[in-house]
Every structure is written in structure tokens, then in C-alpha cells.
Amino acid sequence: MxxxxxxxxxxxxxxxxxxxxxxxxxxxxxxxxxxxxxPADEAGSRKAFxxxxxxxxxxxxxxxxxxxxxxxxxxxxxxxxPVGMPILLGMAWIVGVIAGGTLLRGRSLAAVLPGxxxxxLLGGLAxxxxxxxxxxxxxxxxxxxxxxxxxLIGNTVGTSRWLEPAVGGEFLIxxxxxxxxxxxxxxxxxxLGLPGLLTSWVVTPIVxxxxxWLGVYRLGIPSKSLCMVISADLxxxxxxxxxxxxxxxKAKKExxxxxxxxxxxxxxxxxxxxxxxxRWAGIDPIVGGAWLGGTIDATGAVVAAGEMLxxxxxxxxxxxxxxxxxxxxxSMIGIIAFAVAVYWAGxxxxxxAGPQAxxxxxxxxxxxxxxxxxxxxxxxxxxxxxxxxESGLWVDGATLGFTSRLRGxxxxxxxVCMGLQTNFRQLAPYLxxxxxxxxxxxxxxxxxxxxxxxxxxxxGWLFRKAVEP
Amino acid sequence: MNRVVTSPTGRLAVATAILxxxxxxxxxxxxxxxxxxxHVRAMEKGGINPAAMFYTELERLPLRPPWIExxxxxxxxxxxx
Numbered sequence: 385m386x387x388x389x390x391x392x393x394x395x396x397x398x399x400x401x402x403x404x405x406x407x408x409x410x411x412x413x414x415x416x417x418x419x420x421x422x423p424a425d426e427a428g429s430r431k432a433f434x435x436x437x438x439x440x441x442x443x444x445x446x447x448x449x450x451x452x453x454x455x456x457x458x459x460x461x462x463x464x465x466p467v468g469m470p471i472l473l474g475m476a477w478i479v480g481v482i483a484g485g486t487l488l489r490g491r492s493l494a495a496v497l498p499g500x501x502x503x504x505l506l507g508g509l510a511x512x513x514x515x516x517x518x519x520x521x522x523x524x525x526x527x528x529x530x531x532x533x534x535x536l537i538g539n540t541v542g543t544s545r546w547l548e549p550a551v552g553g554e555f556l557i558x559x560x561x562x563x564x565x566x567x568x569x570x571x572x573x574x575x576l577g578l579p580g581l582l583t584s585w586v587v588t589p590i591v592x593x594x595x596x597w598l599g600v601y602r603l604g605i606p607s608k609s610l611c612m613v614i615s616a617d618l619x620x621x622x623x624x625x626x627x628x629x630x631x632x633x634k635a636k637k638e639x640x641x642x643x644x645x646x647x648x649x650x651x652x653x654x655x656x657x658x659x660x661x662x663r664w665a666g667i668d669p670i671v672g673g674a675w676l677g678g679t680i681d682a683t684g685a686v687v688a689a690g691e692m693l694x695x696x697x698x699x700x701x702x703x704x705x706x707x708x709x710x711x712x713x714x715s716m717i718g719i720i721a722f723a724v725a726v727y728w729a730g731x732x733x734x735x736x737a738g739p740q741a742x743x744x745x746x747x748x749x750x751x752x753x754x755x756x757x758x759x760x761x762x763x764x765x766x767x768x769x770x771x772x773x774e775s776g777l778w779v780d781g782a783t784l785g786f787t788s789r790l791r792g793x794x795x796x797x798x799x800v801c802m803g804l805q806t807n808f809r810q811l812a813p814y815l816x817x818x819x820x821x822x823x824x825x826x827x828x829x830x831x832x833x834x835x836x837x838x839x840x841x842x843x844g845w846l847f848r849k850a851v852e853p
Numbered sequence: 854m855n856r857v858v859t860s861p862t863g864r865l866a867v868a869t870a871i872l873x874x875x876x877x878x879x880x881x882x883x884x885x886x887x888x889x890x891x892h893v894r895a896m897e898k899g900g901i902n903p904a905a906m907f908y909t910e911l912e913r914l915p916l917r918p919p920w921i922e923x924x925x926x927x928x929x930x931x932x933x934x
Contacts, residue, residue, distance in 0.1 A: 684901070
């Protein structure tokens with residue numbers, strides 16, 4: 385072995401490559417085990433398996449369940465089944481991912497194991513806070529509480545020496561995004577046909593670009609990455625889009641934290657206020673459902689608002705349209721994250737001074753490579769999903785049973801790490817100027833206006849016959 | 854008292870105490886208010902998880918609704934003609 389080769393082995397993989405390897409292996413494991421447990425009967429029946437083929441890995445991971453008065457209720461699911469062991473195993477998966485990443489990057493495993501176990505426990509605590517019924521049913525998602533847990537510890541007793549080597553929020557979030565790719569199925573984009581495509585695809589890029597332009601060139605917010613994260617957050621689908629674009633444009637952790645805080649606060653308000661407003665304004669329920677789907681940031685809150693809208697009318701269609709429009713927007717995350725990464729690497733970060741390499745070479749140098757793992761997982765799973773009804777159920781079983789839960793844990797612990805590494809003082813300048821808040825409000829108003837116009841045009845007029853029973 | 858609040862461990866203890874009071878006393882009390890209780894029950898009854906970050910976390914997977922499926926097929930057939 386040459387001297388150079390020895391050095392490269394000792395240095396290990398780059399963080400992005402480690403995320404791709406581990407994320408890819410986990411997706412492959414879920415698909416492989418899912419294929420091995422193909423049901424003998426009705427393997428292609430969505431009616432028999434509404435959430436895909438049962439995947440044995442589902443028994444190895446769970447999160448705390450919703451609880452009301454005692455946190456002990458979080459250890460039993462709605463059917464009365466104890467979930468304490470799968471929760472512990474979920475933490476073990478996190479320790480495994482941190483350990484795997486450490487080995488791939490050529491670092492000492494012994495130094496990270498105690499910290500990895502502590503981080504997994506803190507992730508469990510954040511999930512427990514998010515599972516309280518009021519918190520859960522008003523859509524205050526776990527990233528907020530994970531950040532809070534990290535911030536509280538980091539800004540009081542600080543990050544201990546034994547914990548520090550394991551704190552790698554970016555690695556966990558990048559690995560989570562690669563795993564997340566398996567859930568982002570391009571084929572879902574066509575779920576509602578042309579009316580759904582027009583409502584999601586026309587409005588979303590316009591709002592994204594206009595909000596970014598407004599933040600950078602009109603409000604003069606110095607950080608372009610903050611403008612991009614807020615724009616993607618409000619125009620695509622909230623926290624998940626914010627995480628993906630923040631990684632694509634290398635936003636600072638404080639910027640992502642701020643965007644998530646803004647998004648969750650406005651999501652709660654919009655979820656509660658929009659259904660009564662739609663009824664008061666006499667907007668057609670189907671158009672109203674599409675409007676909810678196109679504007680409320682968080683997926684769960686969209687369904688909740690659609691249900692609230694349809695409840696008084698005894699009509700399920702608003703919730704169905706709202707959920708499907710949001711699902712189409714969900715499926716755009718891959719394309720948006722890839723486009724943002726290319727734009728950032730090729731244009732925003734390109735230096736104007738010094739010797740100029742070709743645009744492609746410079747862009748490739750700066751391109752966040754883990755995005756390729758995210759896109760690859762998405763393309764492979766989308767291809768498998770569309771091959772046949774059986775393979776669709778195979779992919780659903782792997783993603784709904786395992787990868788989506790693992791991705792949740794990875795993001796949760798990733799946000800704990802981000803909180804641990806953030807100083808309250810670093811957040812102060814962002815909050816003091818008030819400009820990010822103005823950007824969010826103006827961008828959301830544009831989103832509300834354009835989405836209502838497009839929903840009225842598509843679901844209310846052009847394709848009205850398609851939505852009438 | 855002042856020394857407790859300014860020491861790092863003291864600040865963490867105070868923050869933890871606040872979290873415990875909010876999560877174990879205040880939030881369960883808020884949850885028993887009629888309007889909040891109605892919202893929570895309606896969501897539970899409908900099998901809705903408002904905290905879902907992505908569609909894969911929903912308790913019911915959104916699928917193309919049957920009422921639109923039929924209409925879209927008809928619409929595509931008409932387009933082909």
C-alpha cells in the first residue's frame with residue numbers, strides 16, 4: 385500500500401460520502417428484507433395491505449406514542465401494544481448510524497459511543513415532548529422540541545467533552561435525507577392529474593423564486609441561504625423542505641432553526657383559521673381543500689384543516705383534495721433540493737475573483753454530494769414503485785414500516801445536535817432585525833393569493849367536471 | 854437563590870423544572886378545555902396525525918380518491934379520442 389493510500393484510509397470518507405453509503409445501505413436493507421417477506425396471498429392487493437407489505441424491520445423501530453397526562457402512556461400504542469422495546473431499538477439504530485459514520489470517516493469508535501447513546505436518549509426525550517396530546521394535535525413537530533432540548537443543555541451546562549465527539553448534526557441530517565429519498569416518489573406527482581399538477585407545480589416555483597428575490601433584493605437580508613430556506617419552507621412543504629434545501633444551500637444551523645420556528649408558528653395559526661375563513665367566505669369546499677393543500681406548510685396540518693373544513697359539510701372530498709395536493713408538493717422536494725444545490729454551487733457561491741475554472745467544474749467542486757444519494761434513493765424507489773402493484777406495495781412496506789421512522793429519529797437527533805451547537809446569542813441578530821418575519825409573512829400572502837387563484841381556475845372551473853361526483 | 858440561577862447546573866435545573874410543570878401540569882389542563890378537547894377528539898376519531906411532517910407519516914395514506922379516479926380516466930379517454 386502506498387503512503388498516499390495509507391493516509392487516505394486513515395482520513396476516511398468525506399461526511400457526504402459516509403452519509404450516502406450508510407443511508408443507501410439502510411434503504412437497501414429495508415427493501416431486501418421487505419422482498420424476503422413477500423406475502424404468499426394477495427401480494428398485489430392495496431385493499432389487503434393498505435400500507436404495503438409488512439416489513440419485519442418495523443418491529444425494530446418506533447417512537448413515543450401520544451400521551452395525555454402521564455409520559456408512561458407514550459410506551460403503549462393505540463391498540464394497547466407495548467412499544468418500549470421498539471423505542472429502545474430505535475435509539476440503538478441511531479447509535480449504530482453514528483458508529484458507522486465514525487468508522488467510515490476514520491475516527492475512533494470508542495470515543496463516540498457514550499455520546500451517541502446520550503444523544504439517542506435526548507432524541508427520545510424530544511420525541512416524548514412532541515408526543516404530548518395538545519402539542520401533537522396542534523402540529524408542534526418534534527424538530528422544535530429537539531432544538532429546544534439541545535439549546536437548553538448547550539446554553540446551560542454546555543456540551544461535555546465525552547459528548548462532543550458524537551455531536552454531528554450535519555452528518556445525521558444528511559444521512560436522514562438520503563434515507564428520506566426513498567419516500568419521495570416522483571410517480572406521486574401525477575396522483576391528481578392535470579388539476580393537481582397545475583395547482584402545485586405552477587404556484588410553488590413562482591412563490592419560491594419571488595420570495596427569495598424579495599428577501600435578497602428588496603428586504604436586503606444579508607444571508608441568501610436564509611432567504612432560500614424560508615422561501616422553500618413556505619412554498620413547498622414546511623419543515624421537511626426546509627431541511628432539504630438548508631442542506632442543499634449549506635445554510636447555517638441558526639437559519640434553519642429560525643425558518644422552522646416561523647413555519648410551525650404560522651402553520652398552527654393557518655390550520656385553525658383557514659377552514660372557518662373558507663366557510664365564512666363561501667369558497668367552494670373542493671377549491672378550499674386545494675387551497676389548504678397548496679398553502680399550509682406542514683402535511684399533517686393540511687389533512688387536519690381539510691378534515692375540519694369537510695366535517696361541518698359532511699364531505700370527505702376537501703380533506704382528500706388537500707392531502708393529495710400536499711402529497712404532490714411533498715414529491716417536489718427532490719427536484720427543488722437538486723435545483724437549489726445546482727444553483728448554489730454554480731451561481732451563488734461562484735467566486736468572481738481568481739482564476740476561473742469552467743462553470744461545471746466549479747459547480748461540481750461545491751455541489752453537496754449527498755444530494756446525489758438522496759436523488760438516487762428517490763429515483764430507484766420511484767422506479768420500483770411504478771413497476772407493478774406488487775412492487776408498489778413492496779416499496780410502501782419498506783418506507784412506511786422502516787425508513788420513514790428511521791429518518792424521523794435521524795432528523796430528531798440531528799436537531800438535538802444542532803441545538804447543542806447553537807448559542808442563543810447567535811440567534812439574536814436574526815430575531816432583532818424582524819426582516820425574516822416580514823419575508824415569511826409577505827411570501828405566505830403571495831402564496832395564499834396565487835394558490836387560491838390557481839385552485840379556483842383548476843378545481844373550480846377548468847376541470848370542474850372531473851371533481852364533481 | 855441568585856447563585857443557583859446563575860450557575861450552569863442551576864440554570865439547567867430551573868429550565869427542567871419549567872419543562873416539567875408545562876408538560877405535566879399546564880398542557881394536560883389546556884387539553885381539558887372544551888374547544889381543545891373537541892379538536893383532539895375529532896382528530897383522534899378521524900385517525901389524523903396533524904404532526905406528520907411528510908405524507909408517509911399520515912395514519913391514512915393519501916391515495917387518488919375514487920371519485921376523481923373515475924373522472925380522470927374518462928377525461929383521459931376523451932382526450933385520446
